[in-house]
Amino acid sequence: MNEYTEGQVQQLLAEDPRIGEQGIRVVRVDDGVVLVGEVESPDRCAQIESVLHEAFPGLSVRCDLGVTRVGAPQEVEQI
Amino acid sequence: MSTGVRVAAVGDVHVDRDVVGRYRPALDELGDKADVLLLAGDLTRHGTADEAHCVAQEFGNLAVPVVAVLGNHDYHSDEVHLVTKILEDAGITVLEQSSTVLDVRGTRLGIAGAKGFGGGFAGKCASEFGEPETKAFIHHTRDIANGLTAALQAVECDIRVALMHYSPVPDTLVGEPLEIYPFLGSYLLAQAVDSAPTALAVHGHAHAGTERGTTPGGVKVRNVAHPVIKQAYSVYELTP
Numbered sequence: 001m002n003e004y005t006e007g008q009v010q011q012l013l014a015e016d017p018r019i020g021e022q023g024i025r026v027v028r029v030d031d032g033v034v035l036v037g038e039v040e041s042p043d044r045c046a047q048i049e050s051v052l053h054e055a056f057p058g059l060s061v062r063c064d065l066g067v068t069r070v071g072a073p074q075e076v077e078q079i
Numbered sequence: 080m081s082t083g084v085r086v087a088a089v090g091d092v093h094v095d096r097d098v099v100g101r102y103r104p105a106l107d108e109l110g111d112k113a114d115v116l117l118l119a120g121d122l123t124r125h126g127t128a129d130e131a132h133c134v135a136q137e138f139g140n141l142a143v144p145v146v147a148v149l150g151n152h153d154y155h156s157d158e159v160h161l162v163t164k165i166l167e168d169a170g171i172t173v174l175e176q177s178s179t180v181l182d183v184r185g186t187r188l189g190i191a192g193a194k195g196f197g198g199g200f201a202g203k204c205a206s207e208f209g210e211p212e213t214k215a216f217i218h219h220t221r222d223i224a225n226g227l228t229a230a231l232q233a234v235e236c237d238i239r240v241a242l243m244h245y246s247p248v249p250d251t252l253v254g255e256p257l258e259i260y261p262f263l264g265s266y267l268l269a270q271a272v273d274s275a276p277t278a279l280a281v282h283g284h285a286h287a288g289t290e291r292g293t294t295p296g297g298v299k300v301r302n303v304a305h306p307v308i309k310q311a312y313s314v315y316e317l318t319p
Contacts, residue, residue: 020124020152023091023286023306037286038306041097070311072105072112076085079279079299079315 001032001059009033009052018051019044024065032060038068083316084183084238087112087143088303090119090283093152094134102137105311110142113314114183118171119283119303120150120194120244127156131165139169144181146172148192150244150284174242176226178234186319189236191275193227195245195268195282196220199261201295224267231275237319241272241280241298250292251302252285269294278317 006028013021013035021044024037035052039045045065052061087109092102109116118138123130126149138145153162163173172179174192181188198205198220207214207221231241246252246264255263263285272280273296280294283304290307292300303313 017125020093020155025287040093040095040305041101043097068305069309070101070105072108073087073310073312073314076112076314076316078083079317 001028001030003028005056005059006033009056012052012055013048016051019048021048024048032062034062034064036064038066040068042067082184083318084186084188085113086115086117086188086240086279086315086317087312088117088119088281088301088315089305089308089312090150090244091121091286091304091306092118092134093121093124094137095124095130096133099133099137102311106138106141109312113143113312115143115181115188115190116141116145116312117190117240117242117281118145118147119242119281120148121152121283122147122149122166123153123162125155126153126158126162128158128161128165131162135165135169135171138171144172145170146174146179146190146192146242148174148194148242148244150194176223176230178230180234180236186238187236189234189239190242191227191230191234191239192242193223193230195227195243195247196223196265197245197262198265198267200249200264201266204266205261220265220267224265224271227268227271228274231271231277238317239275239277240317241277243268243280243282244284246282246285246288246300246302247272247280248292248294248300251282251288251290251300253289254287255285263288269296272296272298279315
């Protein structure tokens with residue numbers, strides 16, 4: 001795993017039409033990458049993992065992705 | 080009983096079919112919590128008509144008016160006019176260097192909006208110099224900032240809010256890598272916000288940023304990107 005692969009992973013996350021994510025951080029580790037961030041649905045976590053395995057067979061990809069909460073706010077900020 | 084105007088806002092909801100329905104429980108409470116909902120761009124994933132229909136389904140027919148600007152994701156498929164029409168057909172007002180005024184219990188809430196663009200922040204920004212591509216990049220930002228300035232100055236209201244996708248200040252980008260700040264906003268947008276007596280400036284785009292900031296002129300800025308606020312929307316109360 002080198003910097004070029006790290007760059008390719010980040011470009012793929014944005015440019016692959018099945019993903020289109022710009023807000024995910026790619027963390028390089030010894031044997032691969034860890035993806036850190038939040039997405040809008042559980043399906044997207046699975047999709048990202050699947051596309052990366054397809055594009056980079058053999059690369060260890062670990063997803064630390066959460067689904068952003070959508071609860072109603074309990075507070076109002078006075079401006 | 081509060082007499083202020085309650086502004087709900089969220090950006091970067093990136094709606095597609097897999098998201099439809101997720102926001103609705105919180106949106107069903109909106110009528111009790113706010114007077115208007117602002118959507119700060121990146122409403123879709125790729126800016127397609129199909130995704131816009133999903134946004135319309137999720138954010139249409141709410142208990143309060145919905146006012147939006149588009150973001151860079153909404154431009155990706157070069158279908159901006161179609162996306163805008165689909166949203167407007169669902170009753171969502173889409174601003175681009177334009178404004179709207181809402182009557183909230185006798186108080187005129189003016190909202191001026193624009194997508195914004197990048198370029199960076201004062202003293203560390205790109206200029207209209209060199210290759211045509213570089214000049215076009217900054218020219219686009221300057222055009223939008225000028226349009227937002229005109230919209231903010233022209234709107235007749237009691238409370239003025241600026242709605243953008245890109246950030247007007249670096250304060251709300253803290254948490255993002257410094258290297259990408261020029262792609263996250265421009266100080267020209269802050270200059271636009273400060274050109275009129277603006278009560279609040281709202282933006283999205285910076286998923287790893289920070290909620291709170293201030294323009295050089297003292298206007299409070301809030302980054303309402305969904306991954307930043309971590310709830311369906313935030314609510315801000317403004318008084319004339």
